Amino acid sequence: MTAVGGEVTRFAVGDEVFSRVDPRVGGAFAEYVAVNQSLVAAKPSALTFEEAASLPLAALTALQALTAEQADVRPGTRVLIHGGAGGAGGVGSAAVQIAKQLGAEVVATASAGSLGLVRELGADQVIDYRVEKFDEVVSDFDVVLDTIGGETQERSFGVLKTGGTLVSIVPIPDAEAKKARxxxxxxxxxxxxxxxxxxxxxGLVESGQLRPIVETVFPLDDASEALQKVEHGGARGKTVISVRA
Structure with a gap:
């Protein structure tokens, strides 16, 4: 942090912080950005700046999806997480760890090369989605976190318990009809x-209950290449652009 406004009380120049920049404002692909102090937190001391930068979007999405804002996961809740090794830019890998921290029983889908990683993150069961159809081998979930949409989302309704919750980070076509059905x-x-x-x-990072999964770090000059990699998909964790002022 190189400067603070006159009304800032929680932080000082020199503090190491991280933030999710308000998407209505933008500006994260820059050497400097102004952020309201309400959106800022102290960077976990154990993380590099690149590791810390990989967390806010993915981990905030996972936290909000699994806690009271959306699904209210509690100890004993049975949760299915799609894309457990990455899933929409790292949401899945963060969600596996957060769900376990909340006390859930976690089942996740992943590709063959990522099964070991997802188990390391805490999943109780991992399904290779290229070999098995998840809706043919598991069922009776309280919560499904959908990071994929499409056919995966459609098949997910059938594995929920009556009264269960599907939370998706992509649109749900005909949601009201599906809720009723x-x-x-x-x-x-x-x-x-x-x-x-x-x-x-x-705090979860500092206690060892959450770790960022960073696959690739690009310098700011290669931002277009980084975005192409993200668009291509299939990453195990986050792609980070390193900005050095």
Whole structure:
């Protein structure tokens, strides 16, 4: 942090911080950005700046999806997480860890090369989605976190318990009709920045209950290449652009 406004009380010049920049403002692909202090938290001391930068979007999405804002996961809740090794830019890998921290029984889908990683993150069962159809081998979930949409989302309704909840980070076509048909809740959402929740995530990092998965770091000059990699998909964890002022 190189400067603070006159009304800032929680941080000082020189503090190491991290944030999810308000998407209505933008500006993260830059050497400097101004952020309201309500969206900022102290960077976990154990992380590099690149590791810390990989957390806010993915981990805030996972936290908001699994806690009271959307699904209210509690000890004993049975949760299915799609894309457990990455899933929409790292949401899945963060969600596996957060769900376990909340006390859930976690089943996740992943590709063959990522099964070991997802088990390391805490999943109780991992399904190779290229070999097995998840809806033919598991069922009776309280919560499904959908990071993929399409056919995967459609098949997910059938593995929920009556009264269960599907939370998706992509739109749910005909959501009201599907809620009525399956007698479940179906919610799609986009995360919102929140400094207090970032501080909670930082605490999980410091206690060893959450670790960022960074696959590739690009310099700012190669931002276009980084975006092409993200668009291509299939990453195990986050792609990070390193900005050095």
């Amino acid at each position: 399956w007698n479940i809740e179906a919610r799609s959402f986009f995360m919102h920045p929140h400094g207090g929740q970032l501080a909670r995530l930082a």
